[in-house]
Amino acid sequence: MATCPFPHAAMAPAAAGTCPVSVQAMAFDPFGDGYQQDPPEYLRWAREQEPTFFSPQLGYWVVTRFDAIKAIFRDNITFSPSIALEKITPTGPEANAVLASYGYAMNRTLVNEDEPAHMPRRRVLMEPFTPEALKAHEPMVRELTRQYVDRFINDGRADLVDQLLWEVPLTVALHFLGVPEEDMDALRRYSIAHTVNTWGRPKPEEQVAVAHAVGNFWQLAGQILAKMRLDPSGPGWMKYGIRQQVLHPEVVTDSYLHSMMMAGIVAAHETTANATANAMKLLLQHPRAWQDICEDPSLIPNAVEECLRHNGSVAAWRRLATTDVVIDGIAIPAGSKLLIVTSSANHDERHFADADLFDIRRDNASEHLTFGYGAHQCMGKNLARMEMQIFLEEFTRRLPHMRLAQQTFSYVPNTSFRGPEHLWVEWDAALNPERNTPELLRRQQPVRIGEPSKHAITRPVIVEAITPLAEGVIKLRLVSPDGQALPRWAPGAHIDVECGSAELSRQYSLCGDPADERALEIAVLREAAGRGGSAWVHGRVLVGDRLKIRGPRNHFRLDESAQRLILIAGGIGITPVSAMARRAHALGIEYQLHYCGRSRAGMAMLDDLAALHGEQLHVHVSAEGSRLDLQALLATPEAGTQIYACGPVRMLDALAQACAAWPEDALRVEHFVSTVGTLDPAREQAFEVELKDSGFTIPVRADQTLLAALRAANVDIQSDCEEGLCGSCEVSVLSGQVDHRDVVLTRAEREANRQMMSCCSRACGGQKLVLEL
Template sequence: MTSKAKATAAGCPFSGAAAQDTCPMGDPADNARAFNPFEGAYQLDPAKALRWSRDQLPVFFAPELGYWVVSRYDDIKSVFRDPVLFSPKNVLEKITPATPEAMEILQSYGYGMNKTLVNEDEPAHMERRRVLLDHFVPSELEKHKDMVRRLTREKIDAFINEGRTDLVESMLYEVPLLVALHFLGVPEDEIETLKSFSLAHSVNTWGKPTDEKQIEVAHDVGRFWQYAGQVIEKMRAEPEGTGWMHHTIRMNAKMPDVVTDSYVHSMMMAIIVAAHETTSLASANMFKTLLTHREAWEDICADPSLIPNAVEECLRYAGSIVAWRRQATAPTSVGGVDLPEGAKLLVVQASGNQDERHFEDGDTFDIYRDNAVDHLTFGYGAHQCMGKNIGRMEMRIFLEEMSRRLPHLQLSEQSFSYLPNTSFRGPDELWVEWDPARNPERVDNTALEPRRDFAVGAPARRDIARKVRVAELRQEADDILGLTLEDAQGRPLPKWSAGAHIELCVGDFDRKYSLCGDPDSDSYQVAILREDTGRGGSRFIHETLKAGDAIKLRGPSNLFRLDPDAAHYVLVAGGIGITPILAMADRLKAEGRSYELHHAGRSLTTMAFTARLKADHGSALTLYADDEQTFMDLPAMVAGLGKGAQIYACGPQGLLRALEDLTADLPDGTFHFEHFSTSNAGLDPEKETAFEIELVDSGMVLEVANDTTVLDTILAAGIDIACDCREGLCGSCEVAVQEGDIDHRDMVLTRTERSENKRIMTCCSRSTGGKLKLAL
């Protein structure tokens, strides 16, 4: 939808309609006009409350708030990706304007909150960020692990024999605060005072206090401001002090034009909140979520290697950062909606984190989700949270210690309350209970010893896999083996959408296969072609797998989605490429959409699912067999495309290249394809050349050696980047390129996209020789 809009809180901004008039947005406009983030459904479950928006109106104006609300994953990411067009200057702006009385009180304290790292524009933001980043790199954060574990164990020791506690009060508030103060180098002697100050700052900035409450909050915020100034003066008197704020103060003395006096004072106040409040709330959400999803908790207790990804899934499903803000600096559009200069945006990460367009079965909690790390809770791009890895480290240690020492922990019966605001979320209290007589350490002292020490940083995808059982094997065609897979513990497997794939982990092989059964079934079905000239994975599966075998899988993931808005769908499959195409055909038929299906192979006996194709899709189906001298007429197929029609193809490279050539002059988005094999043989150091990459948003220049990839070089520097196949097949490791010539080696980008030279698949593609400037 594209609409010329005027952002006004007085009523519907479309076509000059008043709030009471009929709005051209249609039925969802009622939800848009009624949207109030300070009460009701949004406060109970923001992602669920905005499901209607993700499905019907992903960008809408909320008159009650005076903001444009953005709810879909890709739209949110596009906003975060451009900090110039979408300025962060309103991040710390009071979302509820202060009353004159409150403003007078703040002024009486000399309150002068100014720019910090979260609300500063470029280029000043990046200049300061580069100066202050060193303390946040993984190698530096490793030094804090023992302190975090010691504090955590001390707190658990204090309540482990009680049988009941409020985890927020007894551990999850104070430990993150102590860790934050230690990291910052701030004195630890006024925790209770800091707690009241922190709450006041959150309410003042992101809440909707009454006029009376504003007066109380203003006094607390004013005292917080003065307290921050006093702490700075104490720290200035300790020139050799350790911690990030001491470093910031030294940089203020060394580079006063970059790290200014006002910045130091404002950052001291902001960072005390940011460094602990978000981790405290996220940790409370994590335990609430895991103890509500008991099977996940028990799996973690049995296998602590699941902890890093469980933390990421908790951050995705119930993160503490619900929404953030931006302001458009020029007329633009988001999600097809035109926005005027000055438009204020509320980008709701909690909603994007459950968007099924990016996360399969996104509103389901799944600690085995292999792309959970894609969540937007930490933001994205130039302003991504610098402290993300501190939070991850703390949450992992909390979870490892609690699941080891209190595996029988349960949620107490209770009603949960939350501080009403737009942006931060976590329960005020979290009561849990257990039987102390069942504490493992009462009978086994080894229960006191940690079982895992996780490296700082995002979890490795290859450490994430769920256990499944081979329920059935069947012959789908010559050399094509069909498998039915069930969860090893009899649970339903996650739902998936047409075009999705899984990765089977069998023996020493990890291989991807498209799902081709019923997306609503509790089991999965795949079909595997035996390739004797391949790398051995399919041959191993054909020769060794049998019913009842226990294996592992990753996924499901979907990088080959149907566009729901096409006027007609032309589905083309070559050989085993029928697997994702069959699922697409099933979905289109179920939805009553217009489609045609073409399937080609060497002979009918080598083509899987021919009987089902004829039975279920006969009127739309055309089969082609080489031994019968029937072949696809690809030029005629493309020439016959009507307006708005799209082609979806999976098969051998020759088929896909031919279709790419034939559709080269058609509108973007006409041709969609998926490869199921690659000719990428990996790096040969003797034939490769080292080159530099500049991470523009992070202020780093790195060398990509001749024996490593761009992807691994970026990950080693502590920069989060998604990755899946590592073969140039899936597109998950794509990064925008601002400058430089790319040696494209992937199977994802179209010919046009390659010629534009704006995107690189970092797992396989390289520079042609010079430096690459990447938007990271």
């Protein structure tokens, strides 16, 4: 048992003989069945009552909440990673002697080295991990997965761990490293011993056997590395490292490469194998989610993120406090060891609503901490994502009728890596879809290499009704296929509708009643000169059809604290504005609603608007000579009044001029089209961005967007429209002046200079920006 950190001798006499370590903290055992089976549930008491506590059994301070753990990851100076690979169970002298006999000299790696050594190495060795470089591995992963599934597809029963999930990720890892085929089998035999040696609790009699395996692993890794040095050309991260050593000998050393050979195999293999086993277990335990991804493979990328959040393969990590610090109000002395339980953080209700719910459509699932965060975030995260997506695609396509077999799940006892040792599944082989549909084998779902956009999550809906509203305008009422409530929304929100394919996706504002949880309503104007979306809706969609939508999401949100509202709509722009007017009426906010159109026949919802709003509605019809005089309406600025408008660009431009003298941000508008054009390198300036949390400085070329530069550097950034319209690629700005080119941010937000859209905005004058990434 570790020494208690509390100074009992210095305690007040009344506390003599007592210890401030709680009963639950005293009982905490990360090697016990409770933690191994379900770490988040095992630590629920801690998240709720004692988020940071000392474990006498382990000799570590245990941290369980999301914000505290993310802050620890963010600051790798105060919280050193140096103990991340330290043996959590010290080995005895006999095992140590065995390791010494093999010349075992495991050095620091990217996982556990401090600055200033870490970041220069990370920069030099990063390129093979970028999304662009990883694309080359996709065909190999697909082919391997198919070959292994072929072996048991007709058996009707399989242990997915033994028969696929253990071997395929290991083979992929070895290919990624560039290990020759003839050495793969030997390395497979030794890799698990390294994990047990570092994170497990081997018994004294087991430690010697483990030490022999680790020693053999070390020697074999050195021999393979020596073979690679004879010809370092060709693919593979280790060969890339050897080539980089020639250019940066002081950064990429011999001992470093040897250590990375061992660490890389374990990091790329076990985490992915365990993560996929956990994911399959979760999905098959939730049949509705499994059915959803079988029917709609586009959900797979976000399902992967939710599986990593809900039941990831990395349960906890470790850090060393280099100075006296305070975490969750608890004073932690310098030199303290921390067990940061990321699996607990991923179930923190303070960050993830209804955190225990498994929801493959959760829009912030990818904010999980399973890959860590900041400068030491897992470099191989996107390789793991790629493999998991391909595994799930293959299983859902070829074995949608798969189910969990009756079994008891067991785990190798350790603090950090977790996944079931076996995962038995069953199916009726006579029902295999490919027997009747052989072309099924040729289908494949595009892999998203990187963090999936929360705005790419589709939801099925049924068209319950189609109602004509005006000339060329119809209203679609959309409901859930299972009759359940649809997501809540607020006035100004819109949804994306896939118009026949994911490539033809269009945004439509919601115009129904936000209080109606059963349905979403949109109004669609048929535009002859449009891009095809409205023509598809008008020409192809029928009552009873099943559509895919994304959202709702809202970048045109109504401020319900406003004293007075002026609401202005032009043409089909009435859709979001009508919902705002309905809400203002319900809340009793003073408002005017101005609705402009060419003719009454083409103006949607006129009768309903008149019935609800009465004298608050002002209709302006060009054909009748009734035009809205914006200069007269807005001649006198009014404190506490806000103006919301949606309509044609010409109307919005005139509105901006009319509001020039009004207080900043009195006017808020929604655009249907973007003014962002293709970059002209001859007119743009290159600039640099410093990523404060990650420790990188990244150049952005004149012909490159910030979004593209970040992704090329393996930094996760969400995006959707990539036209400055949707706001999904927003990043936080710490310093530097931004050239804002989006149509999302308000004037005050632009002037505050605290955020920017990475798909289109740039640095002013080529200066440097510092981002909170």
